[in-house]
Amino acid sequence: MVISEFSRVLSPGGILLLAGQILGSGDDADWLTYDHQASPAYRWRLDVLAELTCGQGFTEIARLHVHESPQNRVPAGYLLLRKLA
Numbered sequence: 001m002v003i004s005e006f007s008r009v010l011s012p013g014g015i016l017l018l019a020g021q022i023l024g025s026g027d028d029a030d031w032l033t034y035d036h037q038a039s040p041a042y043r044w045r046l047d048v049l050a051e052l053t054c055g056q057g058f059t060e061i062a063r064l065h066v067h068e069s070p071q072n073r074v075p076a077g078y079l080l081l082r083k084l085a
Contacts (some may be wrong), residue, residue, distance in 0.1 A: 003053055003056045003058075004056050005062065006056070006058075007056045007057045007058065007083065010081065010083040012083055012084065012085040013082060013083060013085065014082070014083040015016070015080070015081070015082055015083075016053075016058060016079075016080075016081045016082075016083065017078065017079070017080050017081075018022055018049065018053070018074070018078070018079045018081065019077070019078045019079075020043070020044070020056050020076070020077060021041075021043050021044065021046055021074045021075065021077075022043055022046050022049075022065070022074075022075050022076060022077035023043050023045045023046075023075070024067075024068055024074075024075045029079075030044070030045050030046070030048040031043065031044045031045065031048065036052055037052065037075075044077075046063060046065055046077040046079070049077070049079060050079055053079065053081050057083060057084050058081040058082065058083055058084065059081065059084055060079060060080070060081055061080040061081060061082055062078075062079075062080040063075065063077065063079050063080070064078040065076060065077050071072075
């Protein structure tokens with residue numbers, strides 16, 4: 001998985017910012033694929049993504065959940081993480 005590669009290449013104390021489209025509160029799955037023209041794409045539940053990163057040697061510093069709105073068709077999520085020593 002990509003997260004393990006981030007963990008491998010970042011120095012201890014290094015910062016990682018993950019951003020992407022996330023699942024909304026009405027979605028039951030942990031993650032879903034969605035059609036993207038450039039490459040395979042996935043929408044994750046933000047809590048699940050945070051759990052995965054913490055399991056790969058990161059600690060969560062902050063998160064931002066941008067809810068669906070007329071300007072944002074799909075919810076967005078941001079995780080700011082620090083690589084543990």
